[in-house]
Amino acid sequence: MTKNDVVKKKVGRPISFDRNKVLIAAMRVFWAKGYDGASMKDLTKAMGINGPSLYAEFGDKRELYLAAIECYGSHNGCAPLNAFEGESDIKLAVRAFLVAVIEYSTENGRGALGCFLGSCVATSAGEVEGVRELLYEAIQDTDKRLSERFEFEKSKGCLPADFPSVERAKLMLDLRQGYVFRARSGVSPTELLSDIAFRTKLILGTCA
């Protein structure tokens, strides 16, 4: 998919922009302003292209939005998930996940707070046609990646055999939503970090 579009030589003036780059720029605008809040002027400016080029490539605003969502998913845009999978010890991995969640929920440097899927996309799911399906896929995929890691830890003996991987995976993702929510209300990262020891135990605990 990333290899067979290299030699495609087309007749006519060549495209002057990188599809992925402008798509990521568009995603950032949607992330910061929401679907309705992001105007085509905002988008074309951030993407560095003009209106007609945008419409020729993506169709319309809605389709650009859907493309941005897919781009986020296919380019591993979720930092906490990457942090989780990058840590070898499971307890540190869970902790890293929560820390990453709090970080990207409170770093208001670029104005894009929280999670692109968890706040921006989720809000527009009932409004923009086609979003709900992409959101569903993304959630299922995240649940799967988290629970598969737990299953792997079970096979290593690092987690008890009766550990409920799927339930705990869902719990992790749902806790993320809570952190994003609180961060949006202005709670400091310090305060959010205060209970991650408790919550790490909650996720990995064997009580039921």
Added chain:
Amino acid sequence: MTKNDVVKKKVGRPISFDRNKVLIAAMRVFWAKGYDGASMKDLTKAMGINGPSLYAEFGDKRELYLAAIECYGSHNGCAPLNAFEGESDIKLAVRAFLVAVIEYSTENGRGALGCFLGSCVATSAGEVEGVRELLYEAIQDTDKRLSERFEFEKSKGCLPADFPSVERAKLMLDLRQGYVFRARSGVSPTELLSDIAFRTKLILGTCA
């Protein structure tokens, strides 16, 4: 506050609408369409008043939005919280909270999905000035109401003396965010309900 405005006789043509009623109607529109997605035309139509009346009473769109948020808070708009406080047994109360969350996240009869604060307001917190403060207050208030109930149960002896009320209260609210998130992706209420037994135990469990 609801009593001393009855006898207030003012000179001039009297107002022809009920402030609370039109405010609730406005809230429903924001709830369903989001802040940017809700046009003044949508709002005036749902509120049953004309533009000039709206602007005379509330100022502008932003102030109307803030008034709607405050109205939601002061009128006990959160159904799950009411369900929680209406149940005498603490285990049933927690369960009722979760069930109510799932219900109002998936009943798409009126198009207003999830939680007004948890999805609509939270998204606009970084965009509309004044929203963040109201959101912060609402979250703190909810945390407090939940944890106070837990403290009450402790004093009755229905919960162990070392029960971490505040942490579990926050956990409950954060789980709510997770349910709203999943519901927006189209997950059925049946599937969401499948793990509430597990989560009720998680909230009330004494393991740490």
Added chain:
DNA sequence: CACATTCTGTATCAATCAATACAAAATATA
């Protein structure tokens, strides 16, 4: 080089946006 093809930039479209001007309507007071 001439032509067909495709993309880019300017300039602009009708529609809708949030917000108002203004006069008629409805009240209290005198």
Added chain:
DNA sequence: TATATTTTGTATTGATTGATACAGAATGTG
């Protein structure tokens, strides 16, 4: 009843919205 005061409905404001028409620029092909 006459006047002052406030709200209402109609009609409209300039600005912005998402989306295009069109001509010129940049490529491959013959």
